[in-house]
Amino acid sequence: MRAPGDRVQKRSLTASAAACGGGGPQTRGAGKVIVVCLDDMSGVLLAGPAVRAVAARAAHVTMLCAPRGASAAALLPHVDEVLVWEAPWSSARPPTVQEADVEGLVGRMRDAAYDAALVVAPAEQSPLPLALLLRMAHVPRIGAPLTEPPGSLVDVPHRRVPGRHDVEAALDTAAALGFPPGAGDDGRLRVLPAPDTTALTGNGPYVVLHPGAAAHARAWDAGRAAEAVVLLADAGHRVVVTGGPRETALTRKVSGDTAVDLGGRTDLRTLSGVLRAADVVVAGDPGPAHLAAACATPVVSVGSPGGSAERRSPYGVPAVLLGGQEAPVPATGRSAPDEALPDDVLRAVQKLMKESR
Template identity: 30%
Template structure:
């Protein structure tokens, strides 16, 4: 059986619940995930899949690579495909790569503004799959024990994690006042931690508190998940690590500009809220502090 979900990072986090439901329903099946090369190591750890095949989503005119992917997929002998990507590209794969195989796609019954997990719920229900975990993905399987990492960095518990960055191609998602927020939190006696990705190392150096880094200069996914899972509170942009924190059960707040709605991304949880504003630059530190004030006492 094949499941298709290319990415990005936050999208794979959001589909973890659907993968859990597919595993429970197809408990004896060999489940293979088709995703992007950047997420091979991540998804090889996922307990709901048996194997990972990568697809770089090269231009379709790259005929040699497309034929190689088609050959590899056909060699697997799949008897069913769950297309959680639901893109024009995967529609072509259905016609050109794996014709004649039963294929589950978006039912078209879910409004465009709904989160992906609601679309997955409709899609799996239509395919006869009982839905238990889809709408509440849990990625605890991703988290390493971060105790040694935090101790080595001198991080006292409890601590607050700030996620000040986003992918470099999405600078409009970055709230620009994390340095001022960190300074205010430190003045109040809170332990502040940032865990920058490869696009955010320079940004993190300007923020007071502890910066967690790994051998490559930044934490891998499993170290990051471990640090987020132990956090007393998380404040971040609309970016993969914020979605990761929400699906790990960490309490937190995400900061959104006008690019999308918090509901559409699926980040909202009973313990994880969001604030959406027309202009992130105009969102003040005082407004964010007021929003998280009820949690600060619990955070230490």
């Protein structure tokens, strides 16, 4: 029985294997593995290299994620199935515990008969509640990063190395469970091939500025963002401003008469196309910043990455970190320190473009 909040998305293995830069041809062995990441979009993207490591040896890979990470999970290479479930412990506004919902998830996983499970979780989130559900689903081998005693819930408890980036910490846990990176996989972020978005952006090089954020505390000040657009344009850069469907007023204000306004005009896959073709991406929200990194585009980060910059900064691409990078992002959404100035952004963009020539 599938729970009301339990959704399944399926992709063909052929489509997954065609992913650009996915670490080369995959030799899929026996066994079904479920990878669990109940984080947001950015956390799911950071889990991508560990997912590929699992896929290099597993016959079938399911990704269990929260609704806020589902669109990112659908972009990860070598994921055969995406299972969406909202846990009553992993978001700022968690749902109430519903017995049928929990039983539905456990039953779904039990019926799937997974051979192993890899739990990917940020340092501040305990994997034990999910490990309990996996154990109830009769998953025989579970690996997870832990700082507390695992009891009988985790077979391969992996202690995180202090200061280790989230990407590397997830890869460490996967390797401890028996899934080291596949041959030729460089461990960088990757997403499925992006569409051509020239019809949206127009021809010619451009810089993307993404001023909004899922959490208000991560959003860059609109006035400063608008000033940065003008400075970038005056310096000869064409600017494309991006944002979600609820950010159209913000992107309109920031774009003014200077930039191309794509607010509300891109889903995540289309946004990946816009970011992949950009020279540099300027973002305050870690989601678009990590998506840009997954598209191999340099990043200027103007706000907190949602945790330590050492653990959550854009991975595997040239990046400049500005503003309150170590500032916590409270669940209340109150403003975190906002120190990135438009002049700083211009200098950072020019620095990255010069280095990439």
